[in-house]
Each structure stands twice: as structure tokens, then as C-alpha cells.
Amino acid sequence: xxxxxxxxxxxxxxxxxxxxxxxxxxxxxxxxxxxxxxxxxxxxxxxxxxxxxxxxxxxxxxxxxxxxxxxxxxxxxxxxxxxxxxxxxxxxxxxxxxxxxxxxxxxxxxxxxxxxxxxxxxxxxxxxxxxxxxxxxxxxxxxxxxxxxxxxxxxxxxxxxxxxxxxxxxxxxxxxxxxxxxxxxxxxxxxxxxxxxxxxxxxxxxxxxxxxxxxxxxxxxxxxxxxxxxxxxxxxxxxxxxxxxxxxxxxxxxxxxxxxxxxxxxxxxxxxxxxxxxxxxxxxxxxxxxxxxxxxxxxxxxxxxxxxxxxxxxxxx
Numbered sequence: 096x097x098x099x100x101x102x103x104x105x106x107x108x109x110x111x112x113x114x115x116x117x118x119x120x121x122x123x124x125x126x127x128x129x130x131x132x133x134x135x136x137x138x139x140x141x142x143x144x145x146x147x148x149x150x151x152x153x154x155x156x157x158x159x160x161x162x163x164x165x166x167x168x169x170x171x172x173x174x175x176x177x178x179x180x181x182x183x184x185x186x187x188x189x190x191x192x193x194x195x196x197x198x199x200x201x202x203x204x205x206x207x208x209x210x211x212x213x214x215x216x217x218x219x220x221x222x223x224x225x226x227x228x229x230x231x232x233x234x235x236x237x238x239x240x241x242x243x244x245x246x247x248x249x250x251x252x253x254x255x256x257x258x259x260x261x262x263x264x265x266x267x268x269x270x271x272x273x274x275x276x277x278x279x280x281x282x283x284x285x286x287x288x289x290x291x292x293x294x295x296x297x298x299x300x301x302x303x304x305x306x307x308x309x310x311x312x313x314x315x316x317x318x319x320x321x322x323x324x325x326x327x328x329x330x331x332x333x334x335x336x337x338x339x340x341x342x343x344x345x346x347x348x349x350x351x352x353x354x355x356x357x358x359x360x361x362x363x364x365x366x367x368x369x370x371x372x373x374x375x376x377x378x379x380x381x382x383x384x385x386x387x388x389x390x391x392x393x394x395x396x397x398x399x400x401x402x403x404x405x406x407x408x409x410x411x412x
Contacts, residue, residue, distance in 0.1 A: 123153040123178040124375060126368075127169055129185040130161035134315075135340055135364050139208045140184040142368025150376060152179075161285075163190050170194035173203075180204045180375040184368070188213035204379055208367045211254055212392035217378065217385055220367045222398040224255045227360045228262025230400050231337050234358055235308050236270055238335040243307030244276035246298055248291055248316045252283040256312035259339060263310060277302050281316065291319045299323055311338035314345045317356050321348060324355040331355055340364075341401060341409070349406045358402035361409070366396060 124147040128140030140156060147154035155178065159166035166187065173181055174197050181203055188195055188211050195215035198205050205216040212219050239245070247263070250256040267273055279294035281287055299320075309324075311317040317338035324334065331352055338345070341361025348354040374394070377383045388394060401409055 121151060121153045122380065123155060124180055124182065124372065125155040125157070125173045125176075125178040126182045127157045127159060127166070127173070127184065127186065129159045129166060129183075129187070131158040132161070133185070134342055134344075135209075135313075135362070136185045138342070138364035139368045140182075142365040143182045143184070143208070143371045144368075146369045146372035150372065163187060167191050167194055171197070174198050174201050177201060177203060180206070180379050182206050182208065182368075182371045182375070183210055183216075184208045186210040188216065188219075204375065206371045206374055208371055209255060209362075209364075216392075217374070218389050218392055218394050220370055220374075220394045220396065221255075222362050223395050224258040225262055227255075227339055227362070227398050228259035229266065230360045230398070231259065231310070231339055231358075232263045232266040234400055234402070235310055235335060235337045236266065236273055238357070239273060239308045241270050242272040243274075244302065244305045245273055245308050245310060246295070246302065246306045247275055247278045247310045248281060248295055248312065248320065249278060250281040250283075250312050250316070252281075256339075259312050273308075276305050281312075288315070288319055291316050292323065295320050296323055299327065303327075307334060309334060309336040311336065314338045314340040314342060314359055317359070318344065318348070321354055321356045325353065329355050332357065339398075341399075343411065346401065346406050346409045349401060349403060350410060358400060361399050361401050363396050363398070370394065370396070 126140050126143045128136045131137045144154040144156045157169045159169055170191055171194055186207055195213045199215040207216050207219040209221050210219055249260045277298035279298055282290045284290055309320055311320060317336055320336060335357040336355055337358045339360045341359050345359050348356040374388050377388060378385055
């Protein structure tokens with residue numbers, strides 16, 4: 096009887112010893128979207144979280160709601176929890192440098208998306224905004240036959256949109272038959288659509304007949320301008336509009352014969368989220384060297400210009 100008890104106890108001990116390998120806590124990927132009300136932020140963050148779940152990981156998805164204090168607070172709370180890795184979408188590495196540094200000291204790998212580089216992160220997944228800006232500017236000037244008046248709406252509060260504007264200026268400096276007849280600088284406010292609407296409405300009315308093209312630093316601005324132009328009975332192609340980002344609504348408008356939006360440079364936000372999760376798997380779980388994914392502070396993906404010539408490829412049935 097005693098022998099059977101001992102054998103049973105030994106078997107139970109072996110079973111318990113095997114449990115941790117089979118029932119260990121799943122790997123956790125934490126994703127912070129800086130402002131999930133922004134479609135682009137949400138697309139990247141949701142894709143990263145979805146890619147984590149597809150791998151059987153736990154995915155924590157946080158929304159900083161565009162608030163730097165909340166962003167820092169969420170980041171700090173995650174560091175205390177010690178997830179396997181953190182992905183920050185459209186974050187602020189300069190402003191949140193203390194949190195990035197704390198994550199590095201805690202041994203938590205951080206990958207950013209469209210945020211800019213940080214010495215404390217593995218790398219930033221982005222597109223070459225200088226190339227994006229050139230694609231947009233040259234497409235628009237080509238449609239204008241490199242002459243005429245141009246209206247622009249800009250946003251200086253974001254690195255990507257600011258670079259696009261600077262590249263536009265460089266292109267215009269070499270093509271002086273095109274002149275900027277009016278420009279609106281968007282304010283960083285919760286009601287930015289109202290700000291763009293008011294600013295561009297005034298420019299459109301003041302410069303009617305004087306502009307042959309419209310440049311917007313991102314698609315959301317272009318939607319507002321498109322609505323204003325349609326309300327003023329502008330027809331597609333009469334005054335071409337280009338912007339940057341891409342997405343279902345943008346592609347719908349480009350294909351819509353009643354819309355004045357003609358083109359965008361599509362940034363692959365979903366692919367960025369998927370690549371972030373894949374990089375975490377490779378570097379953190381498979382222990383591959385960081386340089387096997389990218390060298391330098393950026394992993395650059397391709398952006399593609401989308402206009403009426405290829406928009407059908409981007410429309411989902």
C-alpha cells in the first residue's frame with residue numbers, strides 16, 4: 096500500500112512539473128495608440144494587436160487620446176507590468192524620453208510606428224516621408240502642367256506632415272511657374288476639422304479662379320476641402336487635390352466621379368502593425384539579432400501613389 100502511494104505521489108509530481116511548459120502565461124504584447132480617434136493611429140495599432148492575437152499572445156491595446164500626460168502615464172504603468180514587448184503607434188519619443196529610457200532599463204523591448212527614432216527603442220517603422228512628399232508634389236504639379244496657382248493646407252505639429260510640406264517647398268523652389276496663392280496652417284485642436292473648414296473656406300472664396308491645384312498634408316484635411324469644393328459645384332479634375340495616407344474613404348473618393356479628390360500617397364499602416372508584431376516575434380522570442388530586421392533606427396516600408404489609374408486595386412469588393 097505504501098509503495099502504491101509513493102508511486103502515485105511520484106506520478107503526480109511529474110505531472111505538476113510538466114504543467115508550467117504547457118500552461119505557462121502567454122506572451123504579452125502591449126500596444127499604445129497615441130490618438131485612436133485618428134484613423135491612421137487606429138489602423139496601425141489595431142493591426143499590431145490583431146497580429147499578436149493571431150500568434151496566441153495576450154494583446155493589451157491602450158489609447159492615449161492625444162494627451163501627452165496620459166501617454167506618459169500609460170507607458171509608465173506598462174513598464175511596471177513588464178509585458179514581453181511594447182509597440183507605440185504615432186508616439187512622442189522626445190516628450191516621453193523618460194518612459195522610453197525606463198522601458199529599456201527594465202529590459203522591455205519597444206518598437207515604434209511612425210513616431211520618429213529613440214535611442215531607447217529598437218527602431219521606428221515608417222515610410223520615407225521625403226520620398227512621400229516628393230511623390231505627392233510632383234504628381235500635383237504634373238496635373239497642373241507645372242504652372243498656375245496652388246492652395247495648401249499644412250500641419251506643422253506632426254513630423255511627417257511637416258516634412259511633406261518642406262519637400263513641397265523644395266519642389267516649388269525649382270518650379271517657379273507654380274505659386275502658392277493661399278495657405279492654411281492647421282491648429283492642433285480637438286476640432287481640427289472645423290479649423291480646416293473655416294480656414295480653407297475663406298481661402299477658396301478669396302482665391303476663386305486663381306488656383307489650379309490643392310495640396311493637403313494628410314487625407315483628413317482633403318476630405319474637408321473636397322466637401323467644400325463639391326458644395327461650390329467644382330467637378331472632378333477641374334482642380335486636382337492630392338493628399339497623403341490612404342484608406343477606404345480616400346479610395347472611395349478617388350473613384351467617385353462626384354468627388355474632387357484625385358490622388359493620395361498610401362502609407363501601409365496595417366502592414367506597419369503586422370511588421371511590428373513579426374519583429375517582436377523574431378527578436379524577442381526567436382532571439383534573432385535586431386540587425387537581421389533592419390540596420391539603423393528605421394525600418395522603412397514603401398508608400399504607393401494611388402490615383403484613378405490604379406484605385407480599383409485598392410477598393411475592397
